[in-house]
Amino acid sequence: MLPVSESLCGESYEECKATADWLLSNTQVRPTVGIVCGSGLGGLAEMLKDPQYFKYCDIPNFPKSTVHGHAGRLVFGTLKGKPCVCMQGRFHLYEGYPIQKITLPMRVFKLMGVETVFLTNAAGGLNQDYKVGDVMIMKDHINMPGFAGNNPLVGPNDDRFGVRFPCMSDAYDRKLRQMALDVASELGYNDFFREGVYCVLGGPSFETIAECRMLHKLGADAVGMSTAHEVIVARHAGMRCFALSLISNQAVMDYDSQEKANHEEVLETGRLRAEQLEKLVTTMVDRLEHNNNDSS
Numbered sequence: 343m344l345p346v347s348e349s350l351c352g353e354s355y356e357e358c359k360a361t362a363d364w365l366l367s368n369t370q371v372r373p374t375v376g377i378v379c380g381s382g383l384g385g386l387a388e389m390l391k392d393p394q395y396f397k398y399c400d401i402p403n404f405p406k407s408t409v410h411g412h413a414g415r416l417v418f419g420t421l422k423g424k425p426c427v428c429m430q431g432r433f434h435l436y437e438g439y440p441i442q443k444i445t446l447p448m449r450v451f452k453l454m455g456v457e458t459v460f461l462t463n464a465a466g467g468l469n470q471d472y473k474v475g476d477v478m479i480m481k482d483h484i485n486m487p488g489f490a491g492n493n494p495l496v497g498p499n500d501d502r503f504g505v506r507f508p509c510m511s512d513a514y515d516r517k518l519r520q521m522a523l524d525v526a527s528e529l530g531y532n533d534f535f536r537e538g539v540y541c542v543l544g545g546p547s548f549e550t551i552a553e554c555r556m557l558h559k560l561g562a563d564a565v566g567m568s569t570a571h572e573v574i575v576a577r578h579a580g581m582r583c584f585a586l587s588l589i590s591n592q593a594v595m596d597y598d599s600q601e602k603a604n605h606e607e608v609l610e611t612g613r614l615r616a617e618q619l620e621k622l623v624t625t626m627v628d629r630l631e632h633n634n635n636d637s638s
């Protein structure tokens with residue numbers, strides 16, 4: 343067992359358990375589905391029936407949300423009859439929190455009984471076939487901060503969460519990705535649905551032209567500042583993961599371009615696609631089976 347004092351930044355088993363127990367003692371919902379809303383995509387949380395809200399600042403051990411477009415509250419309720427917990431706003435490395443702290447909610451999800459996590463983000467499109475407003479199913483990620491040792495699993499491993507060296511070749515659940523493609527097709531979304539690789543960087547500055555060109559050459563289709571860390575921690579704890587990137591802006595790849603990435607465009611694209619993303623995730627949750635078989 344890992345003593346509390348050995349936790350790097352308040353993410354020890356005991357601290358996560360205390361947070362999970364506090365939440366469960368304040369709600370009747372026993373969530374099996376967890377949802378994380380990206381920039382400008384918090385409307386998904388409004389889909390929950392009989393919602394119960396907890397501001398992050400009121401939840402023991404939780405960091406505070408500091409980014410415009412991230413409401414900063416946890417919402418409990420049901421979606422298509424399934425008990426859910428939804429992060430209406432997430433934490434990012436650039437907010438100054440240690441990486442172990444920004445991923446703490448994934449461990450709290452696990453300890454509350456969550457089996458499947460749906461994550462969304464806004465990202466810049468590197469793939470030249472992508473347009474603003476496209477939605478990319480994440481089939482894989484490149485964890486750039488991890489190359490420099492900034493991985494959320496750095497520190498003492500607690501076997502109660504997962505193994506020391508977790509596999510990541512199956513991070514994005516194959517069955518859920520196929521389900522998303524099927525649902526997108528049924529809903530008539532084929533024109534703007536893609537599948538690709540997301541690269542996470544630390545932010546908060548957007549990328550230079552040379553960086554975008556390099557990331558594209560390395561095999562990334564989209565670039566962002568979140569999600570991959572959460573997926574690493576969720577997979578370590580054995581939860582199934584499905585993630586979507588809304589291509590909110592084109593990454594600038596050309597020195598003649600006048601385009602400039604900015605957060606307002608990111609939020610605006612979120613507003614334009616919100617309804618379709620909500621419909622897709624809601625339909626997927628409706629079709630989820632109540633088990634946690636690793637289907638990748």
Ligand SMILES: O=P(O)(O)O[C@@H]1C[C@H](O)[C@@H](CO)O1
Nearest residue numbers: 380381463464567568605608
């Ligand atoms: O939480 P996500 O990854 O959707 O947020 C993206 C990355 C930055 O936080 C912000 C940039 O506009 O949007």
Ligand SMILES: Nc1nc2[nH]cnc2c(=O)[nH]1
Nearest residue numbers: 464465466565566567603
């Ligand atoms: N790093 C990064 N994150 C984003 N989030 C939304 N758009 C972008 C982008 O172009 N780059």
